[in-house]
Amino acid sequence: xxxxxxxxxxxxxxxxxxxxxxxxxxxxxxxxxxxxxxxxxxxxxxxxxxxxxxxxxxxxxxxxxxxxxxxxxxxxxxxxxxxxxxxxxxxxxxxxxxxxxxxxxxxxxxxxxxxxxxxxxxxxxxxxxxxxxxxxxxxxxxxxxxxxxxxxxxxxxxxxxxxxxxxxxxxxxxxxxxxxxxxxxxxxxxxxxxxxxxxxxxxxxxxxxxxxxxxxxxxxxxxxxxxxxxxxxxxxxxxxxxxxxxxxxxxxxxxxxxxxxxxxxxxxxxxxxxxxxxxxxxxxxxxxxxxxxxxxxxxxxxxxxxxxxxxxxxxxxxxxxxxxxxxxxxxxxxxxxxxxxxxxxxxxxxxxxxxxxxxxxxxxxxxxxxxxxxxxxxxx
Amino acid sequence: xxxxxxxxxxxxxxxxxxxxxxxxxxxxxxxxxxxxxxxxxxxxxxxxxxxxxxxxxxxxxxxxxxxxxxxxxxxxxxxxxxxxxxxxxxxxxxxxxxxxxxxxxxxxxxxxxxxxxxxxxxxxxxxxxxxxxxxxxxxxxxxxxxxxxxxxxxxxxxxxxxxxxxxxxxxxxxxxxxxxxxxxxxxxxxxxxxxxxxxxxxxxxxxxxxxxxxxxxxxxxxxxxxxxxxxxxxxxxxxxxxxxxxxxxxxxxxxxxxxxxxxxxxxxxxxxxxxxxxxxxxxxxxxxxxxxxxxxxxxxxxxxxxxxxxxxxxxxxxxxxxxxxxxxxxxxxxxxxxxxxxxxxxxxxxxxxxxxxxxxxxxxxxxxxxxxxxxxxxxx
Numbered sequence: 154x155x156x157x158x159x160x161x162x163x164x165x166x167x168x169x170x171x172x173x174x175x176x177x178x179x180x181x182x183x184x185x186x187x188x189x190x191x192x193x194x195x196x197x198x199x200x201x202x203x204x205x206x207x208x209x210x211x212x213x214x215x216x217x218x219x220x221x222x223x224x225x226x227x228x229x230x231x232x233x234x235x236x237x238x239x240x241x242x243x244x245x246x247x248x249x250x251x252x253x254x255x256x257x258x259x260x261x262x263x264x265x266x267x268x269x270x271x272x273x274x275x276x277x278x279x280x281x282x283x284x285x286x287x288x289x290x291x292x293x294x295x296x297x298x299x300x301x302x303x304x305x306x307x308x309x310x311x312x313x314x315x316x317x318x319x320x321x322x323x324x325x326x327x328x329x330x331x332x333x334x335x336x337x338x339x340x341x342x343x344x345x346x347x348x349x350x351x352x353x354x355x356x357x358x359x360x361x362x363x364x365x366x367x368x369x370x371x372x373x374x375x376x377x378x379x380x381x382x383x384x385x386x387x388x389x390x391x392x393x394x395x396x397x398x399x400x401x402x403x404x405x406x407x408x409x410x411x412x413x414x415x416x417x418x419x420x421x422x423x424x425x426x427x428x429x430x431x432x433x434x435x436x437x438x439x440x441x442x443x444x445x446x447x448x449x450x451x452x453x454x455x456x457x458x459x460x461x462x463x464x465x466x467x468x469x470x471x472x473x474x475x476x477x478x479x480x481x482x483x484x485x486x487x488x489x490x491x492x493x494x495x496x497x498x499x500x501x502x503x504x505x506x507x508x509x510x511x512x513x514x515x516x517x518x519x520x521x522x523x524x525x526x527x528x529x530x531x532x533x
Numbered sequence: 534x535x536x537x538x539x540x541x542x543x544x545x546x547x548x549x550x551x552x553x554x555x556x557x558x559x560x561x562x563x564x565x566x567x568x569x570x571x572x573x574x575x576x577x578x579x580x581x582x583x584x585x586x587x588x589x590x591x592x593x594x595x596x597x598x599x600x601x602x603x604x605x606x607x608x609x610x611x612x613x614x615x616x617x618x619x620x621x622x623x624x625x626x627x628x629x630x631x632x633x634x635x636x637x638x639x640x641x642x643x644x645x646x647x648x649x650x651x652x653x654x655x656x657x658x659x660x661x662x663x664x665x666x667x668x669x670x671x672x673x674x675x676x677x678x679x680x681x682x683x684x685x686x687x688x689x690x691x692x693x694x695x696x697x698x699x700x701x702x703x704x705x706x707x708x709x710x711x712x713x714x715x716x717x718x719x720x721x722x723x724x725x726x727x728x729x730x731x732x733x734x735x736x737x738x739x740x741x742x743x744x745x746x747x748x749x750x751x752x753x754x755x756x757x758x759x760x761x762x763x764x765x766x767x768x769x770x771x772x773x774x775x776x777x778x779x780x781x782x783x784x785x786x787x788x789x790x791x792x793x794x795x796x797x798x799x800x801x802x803x804x805x806x807x808x809x810x811x812x813x814x815x816x817x818x819x820x821x822x823x824x825x826x827x828x829x830x831x832x833x834x835x836x837x838x839x840x841x842x843x844x845x846x847x848x849x850x851x852x853x854x855x856x857x858x859x860x861x862x863x864x865x866x867x868x869x870x871x872x873x874x875x876x877x878x879x880x881x882x883x884x885x886x887x888x889x890x891x892x893x894x895x896x897x898x899x900x901x902x903x904x905x906x907x908x909x910x911x912x913x
């Protein structure tokens with residue numbers, strides 16, 4: 154892919170006016186929120202919680218892109234955003250303040266408003282009979298709540314039925330976990346992963362639209378010889394990188410890293426898989442990259458691995474050694490598929506018991522909004 | 534360290550007018566090439582090959598900073614740069630075109646002009662009786678040529694004596710190897726590293742001053758909504774990252790990765806140590822970061838590891854979990870020490886047989902020029 158295309162891709166976005174300049178739609182941008190036939194009487198009623206945020210806006214993009222059928226859709230956000238107007242698929246909606254009553258008559262509620270909002274309003278929505286797909290970490294490790302990547306473990310939510318009148322919670326995994334497991338799972342199914350060493354290269358978007366704006370602003374300031382403004386992050390982000398800003402736990406891992414460790418075990422339903430991770434924030438806007446070293450129980454050679462990944466749903470292989478063309482964050486930005494490349498037998502392991510791979514995925518899309526909407530689609 | 538200091542650090546440089554704007558000296562910059570007492574009749578005669586490049590300029594900075602004694606110093610470069618004037622420690626020098634005769638009377642020659650120049654002129658310099666410290670990869674794996682990190686394996690060059698009239702070659706390891714082994718070696722000495730999994734976050738400087746300029750120019754272009762200019766790299770670098778641009782070998786590893794694998798074995802004189810690496814170029818100017826997972830033969834707990842690293846020469850520990858303050862490329866830019874943090878027992882390994890660490894080092898300084906000058910100092 155040439156630099157021009159990638160550059161325009163980089164500029165594409167869900168189209169929220171509150172998103173940073175760098176992410177505004179470009180002339181090449183797909184039409185957002187085009188008028189579709191997905192407004193139907195027999196379809197479920199939806200609610201989007203945190204609709205003005207980066208992921209909330211991407212929820213709308215993905216619902217529209219995939220012609221997700223709905224009877225009605227409620228745009229919910231904090232009091233601060235209430236009253237804002239959003240045009241979605243040809244209709245104008247007024248953003249409503251999130252209230253306990255907000256979920257009356259709502260069949261499916263997509264949450265992305267942070268863990269505390271999910272903890273407070275998730276159970277209320279469930280009591281109102283809504284099926285909640287929650288993008289926060291609030292319920293991910295709750296053993297009664299399925300943690301689902303549709304391509305990986307759809308069976309975990311098989312017992313949850315739309316229209317049963319019974320509310321339920323389904324958790325969306327952390328973005329780094331989703332992107333890593335989209336590539337690792339097909340290989341795990343073939344040769345069983347015993348141990349995984351992950352190093353991440355995480356985009357600003359994981360910290361929200363404000364973090365993306367801060368990266369852009371800081372970069373402008375540094376280029377102008379000014380001191381960079383540090384609001385979201387306490388240190389310079391432009392032309393720099395740093396250990397992920399999540400709190401560091403007593404074992405020295407930060408919460409982001411332990412999500413990869415624990416969520417992998419739950420999603421694979423394998424309490425024995427060994428995972429270690431080092432999570433780093435890099436000055437990239439909206440797609441994560443991950444360097445993943447895999448140790449297997451059974452031998453698997455790199456050609457077999459490549460074939461398996463080429464046939465894996467939601468995965469695209471970009472692995473052109475001659476052209477030195479491999480996945481990059483820009484190339485997967487605003488894309489649904491997770492890209493995998495640098496697929497090679499690990500020279501530090503004997504036989505074919507090890508592989509190194511490099512994975513890139515759009516953090517806002519497959520890492521959050523797309524995966525959540527795919528979960529909702531499985532309910533239809 | 535606050536953002537302001539880091540920002541100014543970021544702006545500091547060896548002071549070459551050909552370096553990108555972002556790297557020009559700032560008001561806080563140490564005085565480069567100040568008048569020193571290091572010009573002495575009894576000192577060796579020096580030559581700097583590739584003196585107008587990023588590393589060549591840093592050679593001069595480091596020689597001056599460390600008051601390296603010299604009787605005379607020849608500034609050598611390609612025909613293109615010949616005739617340029619360089620003021621060094623109060624004296625003006627004219628850059629001379631590199632010729633076979635350039636090494637007559639030269640005791641120590643510091644080379645950083647690329648592998649082909651080293652292959653062509655290195656042996657000529659040796660025949661002229663010069664001791665060559667070569668920053669290229671040309672002779673690193675030549676078993677007759679010591680590959681040296683002074684803090685790690687000084688014994689490898691013990692047989693090479695200045696003033697013996699006998700020329701010799703000493704190779705400077707690859708930047709990623711130096712930065713990794715500065716931190717891994719003290720732990721290796723205590724508990725013996727069996728296997729190392731490295732993922733790098735490499736700065737533009739590794740591809741030279743022009744790559745640093747391209748990153749700056751592309752970033753300006755992207756911020757202005759323009760298409761980024763791709764000359765040095767074939768894809769967008771600004772707000773992106775990509776697999777290292779070194780050629781990819783038949784085993785799927787690129788040359789940069791195999792340097793880490795092979796140079797580690799040679800420097801540690803341990804043909805059994807298992808190393809795998811994934812090398813990634815990130816949009817950072819002049820310092821590399823590396824995520825390193827270590828497996829040991831003997832148990833070593835994280836507190837012991839931290840104490841060992843705190844006492845290791847050329848290493849500084851930045852490991853403040855409460856403040857979430859760990860090494861960053863900006864914080865080590867223009868610094869001599871390699872910074873280590875995120876020191877923790879690996880949760881994916883039983884007992885205390887594994888550690889994860891995160892390392893940052895200035896690619897131009899300890900990764901190249903400083904290490905070479907330290908090698909030269911051992912000859913005095």
